[in-house]
Amino acid sequence: MRLLTHNFLRSNVKGTENGYPLQIEVAALNYEESPVNKEFLLNILPKVNYPALRSAVQQISHRCEPTLPEIPENLDVSDTEGNEKLDDATIVKLHRVLLDVYLVEGWLVCPDTGRKFPVKDGIPNMILHEDEI
Amino acid sequence: MSRPELTGHASLFYNAKEARKYDSSSRMVGIQREITERAIELLKLPPGRPSFILDVGCGSGLSGQVLEEHGHIWVGCDVSRDMLNMANERIERKREASASTGDSDAPSDDDDEEDEMDEDDDDSADDDDGETKRNKHNEAPSPGDLLHHDMGTGLPFRPASFDACISISALQWLCYSNTKEQIPKKRLMRFFSSLYQVLRRGARAVLQFYPETSEHAVLISECAARVGFAGGIVVDYPNSTKAKKHYLVLSFDRAYKAPEGLSGLEGALLNEDRAGVRVADKDPKKGKKQKAPRKKKGVGKTKEWILHKKETQRKKGKETRMDTKYTGRKRPTRF
Numbered sequence: 524m525r526l527l528t529h530n531f532l533r534s535n536v537k538g539t540e541n542g543y544p545l546q547i548e549v550a551a552l553n554y555e556e557s558p559v560n561k562e563f564l565l566n567i568l569p570k571v572n573y574p575a576l577r578s579a580v581q582q583i584s585h586r587c588e589p590t591l592p593e594i595p596e597n598l599d600v601s602d603t604e605g606n607e608k609l610d611d612a613t614i615v616k617l618h619r620v621l622l623d624v625y626l627v628e629g630w631l632v633c634p635d636t637g638r639k640f641p642v643k644d645g646i647p648n649m650i651l652h653e654d655e656i
Numbered sequence: 657m658s659r660p661e662l663t664g665h666a667s668l669f670y671n672a673k674e675a676r677k678y679d680s681s682s683r684m685v686g687i688q689r690e691i692t693e694r695a696i697e698l699l700k701l702p703p704g705r706p707s708f709i710l711d712v713g714c715g716s717g718l719s720g721q722v723l724e725e726h727g728h729i730w731v732g733c734d735v736s737r738d739m740l741n742m743a744n745e746r747i748e749r750k751r752e753a754s755a756s757t758g759d760s761d762a763p764s765d766d767d768d769e770e771d772e773m774d775e776d777d778d779d780s781a782d783d784d785d786g787e788t789k790r791n792k793h794n795e796a797p798s799p800g801d802l803l804h805h806d807m808g809t810g811l812p813f814r815p816a817s818f819d820a821c822i823s824i825s826a827l828q829w830l831c832y833s834n835t836k837e838q839i840p841k842k843r844l845m846r847f848f849s850s851l852y853q854v855l856r857r858g859a860r861a862v863l864q865f866y867p868e869t870s871e872h873a874v875l876i877s878e879c880a881a882r883v884g885f886a887g888g889i890v891v892d893y894p895n896s897t898k899a900k901k902h903y904l905v906l907s908f909d910r911a912y913k914a915p916e917g918l919s920g921l922e923g924a925l926l927n928e929d930r931a932g933v934r935v936a937d938k939d940p941k942k943g944k945k946q947k948a949p950r951k952k953k954g955v956g957k958t959k960e961w962i963l964h965k966k967e968t969q970r971k972k973g974k975e976t977r978m979d980t981k982y983t984g985r986k987r988p989t990r991f
Binding site (some may be wrong): 525532533543566625650 | 705706707708729731733735737739740742744751803804805806809810811812813814816817818819835837839840854856857
């Protein structure tokens with residue numbers, strides 16, 4: 524699972540108010556670079572929750588080999604036109620953290636309820652138990 | 657046509673063996689590809705813009721593959737872990753293939769990271785030079801992400817996440833309940849209301865499914881209409897038993913009308929039938945009409961019925977009043 528997906532994922536266990544962002548507990552990571560897809564990034568950036576992305580990067584960066592590129596501390600990505608002005612270096616960095624790092628093994632933890640969703644072989648298990656529906 | 661939905665839960669039916677069979681059957685692959693192509697056509701996404709798409713019931717990722725070829729990035733969820741494992745294998749294979757041909761600059765080793773970084777900067781510059789998009793994606797399709805999840809429990813995403821949603825041959829599973837807790841209507845409602853949330857305003861969803869009966873199609877489209885979606889069911893090749901396909905096309909635009917279905921040779925004979933099931937504005941009376949007429953009260957309580965019941969009670973050893981000439985007799989009217 525990439526950080527892009529993590530950025531949109533939330534816990535929907537019964538009774539959870541927000542369930543976002545899920546905390547990441549890393550057991551294994553995979554980092555694999557792919558060609559930068561600028562058009563897609565410009566399309567998706569306004570929807571990305573930047574603070575959540577940044578905290579996710581902080582949670583996993585100590586386990587990532589090689590180290591993830593540093594992304595700016597405060598970046599307003601909600602504006603489509605503003606994003607056009609982003610320089611290429613920043614775009615590449617954003618692409619790296621959003622699309623090139625994979626959580627292979629670990630847990631996703633709901634910040635409200637503490638419910639843990641296991642991640643195995645890169646696939647998070649979001650199946651709810653019967654009492655959580 | 658056999659219906660695996662009746663045999664039990666999707667995650668039980670699509671076990672490791674069935675998943676492999678499904679994935680390696682060239683007929684299945686062909687059909688899935690065709691349906692996905694048609695679904696993408698129905699989505700009417702802005703051309704040339706890579707979108708973020710949700711694939712509900714992605715299975716072994718056959719539909720995701722088509723999405724990749726169109727340059728989109730997708731997230732798939734499925735309830736069968738074995739199917740997801742197949743999808744994972746496919747993604748791995750693809751990654752290896754692209755790494756070995758050298759089209760992608762994905763590093764095979766962590767050691768040559770420095771060089772790769774440099775190369776990559778060049779690559780992003782190339783993008784600006786107007787390289788044709790389709791080619792670029794064919795060289796190194798970015799795999800989708802997978803999620804093990806049951807769509808009947810609501811989609812676990814934050815609001816307005818996706819540009820579009822597709823679902824190939826999955827929705828009908830929601831019409832069956834496998835445990836006592838699963839109520840089809842409740843699960844459908846939950847699915848659609850969460851789908852309504854996670855889609856970006858103005859997005860569209862195309863959900864292909866195989867309704868067993870027309871009631872299923874009506875139930876599904878009613879649930880979709882109730883949560884606020886506009887749209888309807890497009891039926892392709894309505895007069896062919898095999899090629900007939902149902903697509904539920906949903907939109908946020910209230911004025912949106914589902915387009916006409918395709919009709920080939922098979923469809924040419926009886927065009928009026930094509931309408932099939934279409935959700936017009938919801939008619940509150942419609943639901944009531946379809947309910948089975950209620951049994952008239954007291955129809956069963958004849959003298960014979962009472963005597964029979966008393967007899968069985970007696971046989972069980974229960975205390976029962978004796979039969980008299982008054983048993984089962986009508987009371988006198990008061991006035």
